[in-house]
Amino acid sequence: MDYETLRQFADTWGLLFLVAVFVFVNFWIFRPGTRKLYEEQSQIPFRHDGDE
DSSP states (O other): OOHHHHHHHIIIIIHHHHHHHHHHHHHHHTOTTOHHHHHHHHTGGGTTTTOO
8 A cells, every 4th residue: 555545545534433433422421311420520529628
C-alpha cells in the first residue's frame, strides 16, 4: 500500500469510524437513567470533607 491509498482510506472510512465512535460515546453518556449514577459519582470528592 502506498501513502495515497492509506490517506484516502483515512479520509473516508477513518472519518466515518470516528464519527460513529463520537455518536456512540455521546449516546452512552446521555442515555436515559444515568442521571442518578452521575450525580452520585460527582459527590465522591466531597464525601470525607468534614472528617479531619
